Amino acid sequence: MSASASASDTPAKAAPRRSFRERMHQAREDAIITTVNRLLAEKGYEAMTVDEVAAEVGIAKASLYKHFPSKEDLAAAAMVRVMERARAFIAERRGLSAVAPIEQLKAVARWTMEVQLDGEMPSLPSENSTLRTALIDNKAYMDGLMEVSDQLGEWIGAAQSDGSLNPALPPIAVLYTLYARACDPVLGFLKTGGLFDREQIVDLVLSTCFEGLRAR
Amino acid sequence: MSASASASDTPAKAAPRRSFRERMHQAREDAIITTVNRLLAEKGYEAMTVDEVAAEVGIAKASLYKHFPSKEDLAAAAMVRVMERARAFIAERRGLSAVAPIEQLKAVARWTMEVQLDGEMPSLPSENSTLRTALIDNKAYMDGLMEVSDQLGEWIGAAQSDGSLNPALPPIAVLYTLYARACDPVLGFLKTGGLFDREQIVDLVLSTCFEGLRAR
DNA sequence: GTCTATACACAGATAGAC
């Protein structure tokens, strides 16, 4: 209804102009999600406050609520975006068909750990949080999770078939182990220690993950 | 001053009677810590409320604050007790001098994971929480942590010397990797999946930890 | 030391003007 109020736009340019506004809108929401993402990575869902988010983004709290109806949706949006990034990364790797499956899995684990080290991995408090249930009801998140899991599952199966990945391990356990790298506290511990640089830390944890602690 | 008000006690029995009261006091605090421990494991520090603790223990919130001056102290007490349990476990294992060092490390990792699976491992939110700083100022906790780390460090060094543990890994990285088993989300994931029983889960994660994902 | 009742602060969420 109010859409035709300012209908004096030239028909040819109507679409671009609305597109521009939507781009602005999208950019604002992107900035919000980026902030939420960082805060979620730093302090977790419970400790993050909406006031804080609004302050860091530089807008009023009420404005935030025009974009996202609740704190849960705010956090869920951040989780969805990370899942999208993961999907994009995997889709890109998928093109490299010459790479061995186990190397693909290592690449994904490495990417996950780098994201966490960069403070961009919103770690959800492992057990029963209100956020958990919200995510389960979030179609975008669950779809992304399923797609990522499917692709990883393929690589896991292939790696077990070609003998590079331990065939005795249930694929689901391997999948969970890879996901767990996203919130592995060892990365933060080693980073705080200050003895190793970013690449060394990732290499170390990647080694313990795939090669194990025991000598070979 | 008021201590001598009811000084009609027979001198011989004075100590036992005060001991009894202290036992009651200790038992109450133990019950509190047990509840805190469980809630901390279930929902984490931020999500746990003092009201909840009081309700589950079955006493008034004000009474709780007579035992522990703040929520942080409450949580810290639970962390200290777990650390004490770890120290006790390690001290016990220390007596088994015939056991290979790497088996000692595995035993500790196994114990840690079992405690977590039993919902008795209060996982502190990995990053900067108010609880973290409180623990650093807690002498009992830090002393326990140091002692545990020292003993594990000895076993790690011995295991690397006898060639069972990968000598290329920095001991500190091994230590952190073992500590990380206390909050490994893979345990909970596999438990929720319902496909494996408790022992299978522990064996699986212990295997991925020491043997790695890659085939040997 | 235990209770009931309450102070105090702050978080999530809204109202309503512009």
Next chain:
DNA sequence: GTCTATCTGTGTATAGAC
């Protein structure tokens, strides 16, 4: 959609009687 101002619930912590 953005703002200021506010409502409402809830959480930590205390007061004060017993």
